[in-house]
Amino acid sequence: MTRDDILAALAKVSVPGGGDLVSRDLVRALAVEGTTVRFVIEAESAEAAQGLAQVRDAAEAAVKALPGVEDVQAVLTAHGPKSAPKAAPAGEPPSLKIGRHPTPDKGQGPAKIAGVDRILAVGSGKGGVGKSTVSSNLAVALARQGRRVGLLDADIYGPSQPRMMGVSKRPASPDGKTILPLTAHGVTMMSIGLMLDPAKAVVWRGPMLMGALQQMLSQVAWGELDVLIVDLPPGTGDVQMTLCQRSAVTGAIVVSTPQDVALLDARKALDMFNTLKTPVLGLIENMSSYHCPKCGHEAHLFGHGGVRAEAEALGLPFLGELPLSIDVRVAGDGGTPIAAGDGPEAEAYARLAEGLVRGGMA
Numbered sequence: 001m002t003r004d005d006i007l008a009a010l011a012k013v014s015v016p017g018g019g020d021l022v023s024r025d026l027v028r029a030l031a032v033e034g035t036t037v038r039f040v041i042e043a044e045s046a047e048a049a050q051g052l053a054q055v056r057d058a059a060e061a062a063v064k065a066l067p068g069v070e071d072v073q074a075v076l077t078a079h080g081p082k083s084a085p086k087a088a089p090a091g092e093p094p095s096l097k098i099g100r101h102p103t104p105d106k107g108q109g110p111a112k113i114a115g116v117d118r119i120l121a122v123g124s125g126k127g128g129v130g131k132s133t134v135s136s137n138l139a140v141a142l143a144r145q146g147r148r149v150g151l152l153d154a155d156i157y158g159p160s161q162p163r164m165m166g167v168s169k170r171p172a173s174p175d176g177k178t179i180l181p182l183t184a185h186g187v188t189m190m191s192i193g194l195m196l197d198p199a200k201a202v203v204w205r206g207p208m209l210m211g212a213l214q215q216m217l218s219q220v221a222w223g224e225l226d227v228l229i230v231d232l233p234p235g236t237g238d239v240q241m242t243l244c245q246r247s248a249v250t251g252a253i254v255v256s257t258p259q260d261v262a263l264l265d266a267r268k269a270l271d272m273f274n275t276l277k278t279p280v281l282g283l284i285e286n287m288s289s290y291h292c293p294k295c296g297h298e299a300h301l302f303g304h305g306g307v308r309a310e311a312e313a314l315g316l317p318f319l320g321e322l323p324l325s326i327d328v329r330v331a332g333d334g335g336t337p338i339a340a341g342d343g344p345e346a347e348a349y350a351r352l353a354e355g356l357v358r359g360g361m362a
């Protein structure tokens with residue numbers, strides 16, 4: 001059983017309004033693991049998604065009928081805001097030149113992004129604590145709650161959102177100036193990883209990357225958004241400074257694991273946001289607890305509760321804890337964030353998103 005076999009089966013599933021799942025380009029993040037097949041059907045709008053429930057059932061049945069397939073999981077999602085621009089056809093290079101020297105700050109102060117109500121920066125003191133995973137899942141969880149959400153991958157040194165959100169198309173730039181973002185799992189998204197030839201990116205120097213970040217902030221046509229989530233690079237560097245000084249960032253969220261070493265670094269990130277006068281909206285503990293899938297025993301591999309205690313000590317809100325789970329990694333690697341499905345991890349993200357909406361942060 002290959003991807004092509006599965007796509008051939010999905011091409012036989014008709015869609016209301018004409019065509020089939022493949023010819024209408026509705027299948028995303030197709031993943032085959034052993035005898036399990038996972039994919040996402042992404043409708044053009046929330047209304048269209050409602051009418052596709054039967055199509056999803058038919059798609060699952062069609063794939064399940066293939067020899068060698070035992071389990072099929074199809075998730076139905078919708079594009080975000082109706083006004084979201086259409087993506088460029090696959091492979092079409094943008095006419096825009098990305099990457100240039102940054103323009104000097106003329107002292108005009110932080111700028112708002114037209115149509116965007118709030119900008120939330122997600123940072124971490126050290127790499128690998130799950131900042132990108134939290135950013136993408138939080139974006140998807142908020143979109144599932146009806147918020148209009150954008151996700152900017154500002155991790156210009158190692159962009160991971162295209163992989164985590166299952167997007168690889170190049171964004172279009174019809175006028176050579178405006179960049180049209182893409183849509184995935186109900187989230188409007190943009191990443192420098194979508195604009196660059198990966199082989200060339202590595203030879204870029206800092207200033208060129210900073211110029212590219214400025215372009216992403218000022219030239220992407222985000223449309224109307226309740227919240228734009230910005231996935232920062234780890235640590236405390238130029239990107240954080242450029243973002244907080246040039247854009248009207250509503251606030252920052254700092255992600256940490258519970259270990260002491262991670263917390264030590266998280267404090268540095270908190271100090272940096274203080275220096276930049278960006279309000280810290282709260283802390284999140286990732287990789288908090290682990291439930292053994294075999295026996296259900298709960299373990300705390302990196303400790304537990306350290307981030308909550310740190311937030312209390314600093315007088316900052318503690319926004320929530322997210323479990324360590326292999327499914328979170330597999331989902332992220334497969335291009336469908338775990339928050340797009342059901343289960344305890346998706347529920348943890350839904351609770352986190354609810355808290356942010358209740359607090360007026362998203």
Ligand SMILES: Nc1ncnc2c1ncn2[C@@H]1O[C@H](COP(=O)(O)OP(=O)(O)OP(=O)(O)O)[C@@H](O)[C@H]1O
Nearest residue numbers: 127128129130131132133234287323324325328329
């Ligand atoms: N709660 C979790 N459970 C299991 N795996 C996780 C969890 N959170 C993140 N991961 C995995 O840990 C790895 C690092 O996560 P991620 O890339 O989100 O971290 P990051 O802090 O953004 O790192 P970077 O420094 O590379 O930007 C990824 O493989 C991700 O799938």
